[in-house]
Amino acid sequence: xxxxxxxxxxxxxxxxxxxxxxxxxxxxxxxxxxxxxxxxxxxxxxxxxxxxxxxxxxxxxxxxxxxxxxxxxxxxxxxxxxxxxxxxxxxxxxxxxxxxxxxxxxxxxxxxxxxxxxxxxxxxxxxxxxxxxxxxxxxxxxxxxxxxxxxxxxxxxxxxxxxxxxxxxxxxxxxxxxxxxxxxxxxxxxxxxxxxxxxxxxxx
Amino acid sequence: xxxxxxxxxxxxxxxxxxxxxxxxxxxxxxxxxxxxxxxxxxxxxxxxxxxxxxxxxxxxxxxxxxxxxxxxxxxxxxxxxxxxxxxxxxxxxxxxxxxxxxxxxxxxxxxxxxxxxxxxxxxxxxxxxxxxxxxxxxxxxxxxxxxxxxxxxxxxxxxxxxxxxxxxxxxxxxxxxxxxxxxxxxxxxxxxxxxxxxxxxxxx
Numbered sequence: 421x422x423x424x425x426x427x428x429x430x431x432x433x434x435x436x437x438x439x440x441x442x443x444x445x446x447x448x449x450x451x452x453x454x455x456x457x458x459x460x461x462x463x464x465x466x467x468x469x470x471x472x473x474x475x476x477x478x479x480x481x482x483x484x485x486x487x488x489x490x491x492x493x494x495x496x497x498x499x500x501x502x503x504x505x506x507x508x509x510x511x512x513x514x515x516x517x518x519x520x521x522x523x524x525x526x527x528x529x530x531x532x533x534x535x536x537x538x539x540x541x542x543x544x545x546x547x548x549x550x551x552x553x554x555x556x557x558x559x560x561x562x563x564x565x566x567x568x569x570x571x572x573x574x575x576x577x578x579x580x581x582x583x584x585x586x587x588x589x590x591x592x593x594x595x596x597x598x599x600x601x602x603x604x605x606x607x608x609x610x611x612x613x614x615x616x617x618x619x620x621x622x623x624x
Numbered sequence: 625x626x627x628x629x630x631x632x633x634x635x636x637x638x639x640x641x642x643x644x645x646x647x648x649x650x651x652x653x654x655x656x657x658x659x660x661x662x663x664x665x666x667x668x669x670x671x672x673x674x675x676x677x678x679x680x681x682x683x684x685x686x687x688x689x690x691x692x693x694x695x696x697x698x699x700x701x702x703x704x705x706x707x708x709x710x711x712x713x714x715x716x717x718x719x720x721x722x723x724x725x726x727x728x729x730x731x732x733x734x735x736x737x738x739x740x741x742x743x744x745x746x747x748x749x750x751x752x753x754x755x756x757x758x759x760x761x762x763x764x765x766x767x768x769x770x771x772x773x774x775x776x777x778x779x780x781x782x783x784x785x786x787x788x789x790x791x792x793x794x795x796x797x798x799x800x801x802x803x804x805x806x807x808x809x810x811x812x813x814x815x816x817x818x819x820x821x822x823x824x825x826x827x828x
Contacts, residue, residue, distance in 0.1 A: 508824065534738075537801035562823065571823045579814050580823060586811065590794020593801070597741035607790065610783050618822030619766065619775045619784060620712065 436474050439464050440488055441527070443481040448530035452482060482531070482542070489528045490550040493521050497557055507565030512612045514558065515588055519604040522592045533593040555581045587611065640678050643668050644692055645731070647685040652734035656686060686735070686746070693732045694754040697725050701761055711769030716816045718762065719792055723808040726796045737797040759785045791815065 442464035446455045457478050461468045475481050496517055504510045522529045536542050558581035565571030571580075591611070595604045646668035650659045661682055665672045679685050700721055708714045726733045740746050762785035769775030775784075795815070799808045 511823075534801070537798070543802065565823070569825060572821070572825050575823060580818065583811070583815050583818055586795050586798070586815070587791050590796075590798050591790050592794075593797045594741070594790070594794050597738070597797070598747065607787070610780075611787050611790070614779075614784065614787055614822070615818060616822050616824050617776070618818070618820050619715075619769070619779060620820050621773060621776050622826040 432474075436484075437488070439466070439471055439474055440481070440485050444485050444525070444527035444531055447482070447485075447535060448527040452478075452531060452535045457481070482536075483545075485528055486532065486546070486550065489521065489525055489532070490554075493517060494550070494553055494557075501557065501561070507561055507568065507570055508612075508616050510561045510564075511558075511584070511616070512608065514561065515584075515608045515612055516605060518588050519592065519608055522595065523604050526596070529592065529596050533589075533596045551585075555585060558584055584615065587615070636678075640688075641692070643670070643675055643678055644685070644689050648689050648729070648731035648735055651686070651689075651739060652731040656682075656735060656739045661685070686740075687749075689732055690736065690750070690754065693725065693729055693736070694758075697721060698754070698757055698761075705761065705765070711765050711772065711774055712816075712820050714765045714768075715762075715788070715820065716812065718765065719788075719812045719816055720809060722792050723796065723812055726799065727808050730800070733796065733800050737793075737800045755789070759789060762788055788819065791819070 439460065443455075443460045446459045446463050450459065455478065457471055458468050460478075460481065461471050464471070471481075475484060497514060500517070501510050501513055504513055522533075536546075555578070559577045562571055562575065562577040562580045566573050566575070566577065591607060592604065643664065647659075647664045650663045650667050654663065659682065661675055662672050664682075664685065665675050668675070675685075679688060701718060704721070705714050705717055708717055726737075740750075759782070763781045766775055766779065766781040766784045770777050770779070770781065795811060796808065
């Protein structure tokens with residue numbers, strides 16, 4: 421009985437993901453405000469009504485896309501980063517995880533980096549939930565680096581986290597906007613080198 | 625005679641700028657592709673035909689907005705930066721000039737940071753002209769800093785210029801997309817501090 425339930429749950433969660441991917445594709449192409457739930461259903465290859473077995477409405481689809489994508493990112497970050505010892509390598513891995521998610525989920529990224537920035541309501545919700553969580557992970561890396569004497573003690577860890585987010589998020593937006601397919605992940609190493617070591621010599 | 629010509633030229637260039645500002649406003653609000661030259665004329669408070677005394681068509685308006693904004697930026701950068709001696713302060717001033725242009729000309733910035741990124745044709749033209757010029761200025765600052773022993777000699781000046789552009793351009797795009805009015809220029813100092821000095825201590 422239990423086994424059967426978990427198979428059903430697995431099928432349900434798979435179907436949910438199919439609908440979310442279809443929604444991201446539709447929102448990315450037509451824009452969130454123009455998109456219709458029926459377009460999402462058609463793209464997912466299911467009946468309109470089926471979407472409503474999983475999601476309340478279009479806004480619920482949007483919110484769920486982000487819970488899903490950010491959930492994937494945060495769970496990877498929270499499982500992979502604590503295993504790394506060097507705080508410099510923690511920052512590098514964090515940037516790699518961020519950029520590889522953007523590259524892998526381009527439709528979600530289009531919706532997130534462009535469409536949603538116009539929505540004050542969404543951005544406020546994002547800032548107090550996922551973004552707060554994201555900045556917290558970065559801040560803890562910086563604080564650990566400072567305790568170990570590896571990062572400059574006079575830096576404000578909150579501000580460093582904000583600058584790092586500003587850099588990564590900005591580069592991600594521009595990657596999404598440019599139609600070229602040069603890799604975003606490839607920019608991590610030169611960017612992190614400067615972020616860690618700066619451009620000046622130590623005696624400048 | 626000469627004096628009269630220069631007054632006429634001054635009036636012409638002023639009228640041109642009024643039309644360009646109107647065009648930026650219209651493009652920023654309606655999107656370039658939806659905008660009509662007649663909307664630009666109405667916003668500028670002139671007859672449709674008058675626009676055509678100055679510009680060939682909508683595309684010419686778009687191209688001219690950028691020649692104008694980038695011209696302003698490059699001429700300020702090229703006059704102000706050579707006067708500064710410390711290459712670190714040159715980089716800071718460059719970032720300040722970039723961000724203050726974006727803040728001052730928000731309509732132009734909306735068109736440039738968002739609308740145009742979709743246009744492969746425009747972006748290709750931009751990359752080989754203004755962007756090449758912009759990167760060149762940055763590269764020369766980095767090379768000068770390296771010659772003076774102030775910037776790390778192992779850095780590739782071209783790559784540093786590209787990373788710096790990536791950071792500034794990305795932060796500018798996100799500032800334009802967010803409707804909040806927190807200052808972009810205020811981010812220069814924390815960002816430049818990290819860009820110059822990195823987050824690590826010199827003995828890390």
